Amino acid sequence: MLTETATPRTLPLLEVEGVDKSFPGVRALSDMRLELRAGEVLALVGENGAGKSTLMKLLSGIHTPDTGTFTLDGEPLTIAGPKHATELGISIIHQEFNLVPHLTVAQNVFIGREPRRARLLLDERRLVRDARELIGRLHLPLDPNAVVGDLTVANQQMVEIAKALSYDPKVLIMDEPTAALNDAEVATLHELIRRFVRPETGVIYISHRMEEIRRIADRVTVIRDGQYVDTVDVAATSTREIIAMMVGRTLADHAGPQGVRADREVLLEVTGLSTKALLKDVTFDLRAGEILGFAGLMGAGRTETARAIVGADPVDGGVLTLRGSRIRIGHPADAVRHGIGYLSEDRKRYGLLLDKDVKANVTLGALARRFTTAGFVHDRAARAAASEYVGSLRIKTPSVDQTTKFLSGGNQQKVVIAKWLARDCDILIFDEPTRGIDVGAKEEIYQLLNELAEQGKSIIMISSELPEVLRMSHRVVVMSEGRVTRILDAAEASQETIMHYATLRPDENVEDAKELGLDPVETGAAEDEEGKA
Amino acid sequence: MVTTREKSGVAGRPVGAVVKGRLQQLLAFASLIVIFAFFSVASPFFFTYGNFTAILFSTVVIGTLAIGTTFVIITGGIDLSIGTGMALCAVMSGVFIVNLDLPLAVGLVATVLFGGLMGLVNGINIALLKIPPFIATLAMMLVAEGLALVVSGSAPIYFSEEPAYTKISTGNLIPGVDFPNAVIVLIVVAVIAGVLLTKTVLGRYTYSIGSNEEATALSGIDVRKWKIAVYAFAGLFIGLAGIMISARLGSAQPATGMGYELQAIAAVVIGGTSLSGGKGSIVGTLIGALIISTLNNGLQIMSIPQEWQNVILGCVILVAVYTDILRKKEA
Ligand SMILES: Nc1ncnc2c1ncn2[C@@H]1O[C@H](COP(=O)(O)OP(=O)(O)OP(=O)(O)O)[C@@H](O)[C@H]1O
Ligand SMILES: [Mg+2]
Numbered sequence: 077m078l079t080e081t082a083t084p085r086t087l088p089l090l091e092v093e094g095v096d097k098s099f100p101g102v103r104a105l106s107d108m109r110l111e112l113r114a115g116e117v118l119a120l121v122g123e124n125g126a127g128k129s130t131l132m133k134l135l136s137g138i139h140t141p142d143t144g145t146f147t148l149d150g151e152p153l154t155i156a157g158p159k160h161a162t163e164l165g166i167s168i169i170h171q172e173f174n175l176v177p178h179l180t181v182a183q184n185v186f187i188g189r190e191p192r193r194a195r196l197l198l199d200e201r202r203l204v205r206d207a208r209e210l211i212g213r214l215h216l217p218l219d220p221n222a223v224v225g226d227l228t229v230a231n232q233q234m235v236e237i238a239k240a241l242s243y244d245p246k247v248l249i250m251d252e253p254t255a256a257l258n259d260a261e262v263a264t265l266h267e268l269i270r271r272f273v274r275p276e277t278g279v280i281y282i283s284h285r286m287e288e289i290r291r292i293a294d295r296v297t298v299i300r301d302g303q304y305v306d307t308v309d310v311a312a313t314s315t316r317e318i319i320a321m322m323v324g325r326t327l328a329d330h331a332g333p334q335g336v337r338a339d340r341e342v343l344l345e346v347t348g349l350s351t352k353a354l355l356k357d358v359t360f361d362l363r364a365g366e367i368l369g370f371a372g373l374m375g376a377g378r379t380e381t382a383r384a385i386v387g388a389d390p391v392d393g394g395v396l397t398l399r400g401s402r403i404r405i406g407h408p409a410d411a412v413r414h415g416i417g418y419l420s421e422d423r424k425r426y427g428l429l430l431d432k433d434v435k436a437n438v439t440l441g442a443l444a445r446r447f448t449t450a451g452f453v454h455d456r457a458a459r460a461a462a463s464e465y466v467g468s469l470r471i472k473t474p475s476v477d478q479t480t481k482f483l484s485g486g487n488q489q490k491v492v493i494a495k496w497l498a499r500d501c502d503i504l505i506f507d508e509p510t511r512g513i514d515v516g517a518k519e520e521i522y523q524l525l526n527e528l529a530e531q532g533k534s535i536i537m538i539s540s541e542l543p544e545v546l547r548m549s550h551r552v553v554v555m556s557e558g559r560v561t562r563i564l565d566a567a568e569a570s571q572e573t574i575m576h577y578a579t580l581r582p583d584e585n586v587e588d589a590k591e592l593g594l595d596p597v598e599t600g601a602a603e604d605e606e607g608k609a
Numbered sequence: 610m611v612t613t614r615e616k617s618g619v620a621g622r623p624v625g626a627v628v629k630g631r632l633q634q635l636l637a638f639a640s641l642i643v644i645f646a647f648f649s650v651a652s653p654f655f656f657t658y659g660n661f662t663a664i665l666f667s668t669v670v671i672g673t674l675a676i677g678t679t680f681v682i683i684t685g686g687i688d689l690s691i692g693t694g695m696a697l698c699a700v701m702s703g704v705f706i707v708n709l710d711l712p713l714a715v716g717l718v719a720t721v722l723f724g725g726l727m728g729l730v731n732g733i734n735i736a737l738l739k740i741p742p743f744i745a746t747l748a749m750m751l752v753a754e755g756l757a758l759v760v761s762g763s764a765p766i767y768f769s770e771e772p773a774y775t776k777i778s779t780g781n782l783i784p785g786v787d788f789p790n791a792v793i794v795l796i797v798v799a800v801i802a803g804v805l806l807t808k809t810v811l812g813r814y815t816y817s818i819g820s821n822e823e824a825t826a827l828s829g830i831d832v833r834k835w836k837i838a839v840y841a842f843a844g845l846f847i848g849l850a851g852i853m854i855s856a857r858l859g860s861a862q863p864a865t866g867m868g869y870e871l872q873a874i875a876a877v878v879i880g881g882t883s884l885s886g887g888k889g890s891i892v893g894t895l896i897g898a899l900i901i902s903t904l905n906n907g908l909q910i911m912s913i914p915q916e917w918q919n920v921i922l923g924c925v926i927l928v929a930v931y932t933d934i935l936r937k938k939e940a
Contacts, residue, residue, distance in 0.1 A: 408829055425821075426824050429820040429821045431820055436813070440825065443813060444810050451811065
């Protein structure tokens, strides 16, 4: 037990001691410790694959520990399963969503314990009423009747939170709750956490974003390679120190955009790209060796732009010009053939073959090009290449034969990145490439992006993390409501300028439309471009 | 609640899952042995060399169909048109070889290609027109059933003038040993299919598409093209099965195809291929086909009436699909 700082409210709420947990070929946790005090937010940090999610899965009854003890409120604790954990007062919000997309918010929140009438009939009215009451109590901007699949990622996260809090837990565990949220949404979430924390409750908060941890957490527990390192007061420790404890080595220096690209040849021109759903006349160009940042709020149309370029979604109008000649892309395969690769923000859905091994995933895109003769696959070459990427990207996995669903979230992300590196495209569109990736690995990925750009490759980097966009980009394309509202040079780009252009609402606000030189009444700018399509 | 949470284990139970993948195949093999043992004890006529070759012989048609269908099912698709398609191919073989009097080799190749053409049409309907596989191949099943009757005038076509044709199935390539050619054909195509599935891009993409079609497409693989290729490839096996069944019977029977598709799909599923795609093997499928023909054979030897044979086969299919569902839950 840790008793070094003896303030009045240091009663341990939840204690973990001597916990070991192994998976085949992986020692995920060894002699793990943790102490959550009543009334605090405890941050849990560590590199990708350090064992954070595993520890939380033990606490929420998904896995059982090999050895070790848990204590809740001074009572020894045996957790039989997920349901038992919630009954004991431990609620978890997982790193990956657990919602049924075609059900409503209310149905998702109360799934498995819907109010009934006469035992059998679902009481829909009470279900909605209860959900509305809960949502009101939590001050969440949700409609209980909305279908979850139609919600933004941020709002889906809010549904998860409502669900977790509906059990009135003593301990709330959040595994990277903000990975998919923008700054404003993070602020809303933090407010919620503050309201939740009372003298008798506590929060375990996992995140790779240090600023957030500074803002929300009282103490931080650092783990490395499945082992406990230390627990420190956030206020008394610098971010630098925390990171050093986490990675156990000094980090590469800050990489920034290198050189100027204004003189380089234009590689890709996108003109008047429009889609039925959202995009309106998206126009920009991309130079060789350039890192072009894409900033904007959620729903601004950045991912849609990327998907439209690579032919993943149907396009309503617009022209793509590659090295001066027009290209037509009807399917992602065409895009890749032209050397344009797209790494999706949603690795589970669009990035990975989760039930296949690391090797199959890394070599998937490059298989036909690099690893076959006359249609026959060279397993040895594929394996060697996969091992090389596992090494250079430090993907934490027992071997390249490990099924990817057993990798930690951040390591899965690295597998997707490796897939695109293996394919060797001239233009890479990276959508939230560092989502779920730890601070150390982030630096390595920035370094990697810089190296790629140095080699003359062009990169479009879509990111919701402004500091990342500012640091990495030669130029920044700012989008709002499906339009490009401004393209900023690195010199003009700042948090303020980006936010200014990201929040323009030309369709609703006449002033904004004027600022962008748009005719406010005319919403049919897209139709005019149709001739080009 | 519990189920969603548990599923979310994301990682799930790894050991269980890994073993389960192989387990299904082992299980299938074990049940084959059990069935074998049972019939050997139950009937003195079962455990004989003659009966073994008879079982193998009767595995050929279902086995051939099932091998092609394995590819389709691994992509997450289904092909219901293989049964009546086989009958149509048998009829076409009669047309090519008997009616048009084409040289045997040409007629055989044309029949196999005709099967491929049917598969190609299925593939185009599914991959380009985005018709769900179940519907597209259901339609093809009806079309083929009708065409087989139309083309043949609802009458069998006899290969009596073509003794070489029946030799493809019933002849003995290995002199002096009673081992029908049909079985050799099955083994050869099974080996070829196995190599294609495990060693070539076609096979890899087959698995990838079944595992996550969207991610495969976004990785720059033209899944439309490969799905068409898979259905067309499976179609070749429909053509081959048409030859094998008509060679065995010495005639092309236009109305015999219906029902084979379900037996073939059952063989695939019993052999551990997941109907939800991404998993499966040729070896498993062969074991599945052997289980079905052993059951048919043994029940026949024990003079169990045909109706009861169907009941038992139906139950086997149920059990097989249920294990598939259990496996899907595990994953
Ligand atoms: N079900 C499993 N089967 C096999 N290995 C597993 C399983 N779950 C986790 N692991 C392994 O255990 C280690 C710890 O994983 P965990 O998910 O706890 O990491 P993490 O700290 O949450 O990382 P991240 O920041 O990337 O989310 C990793 O090496 C991972 O590959
Ligand atoms: Mg994790």
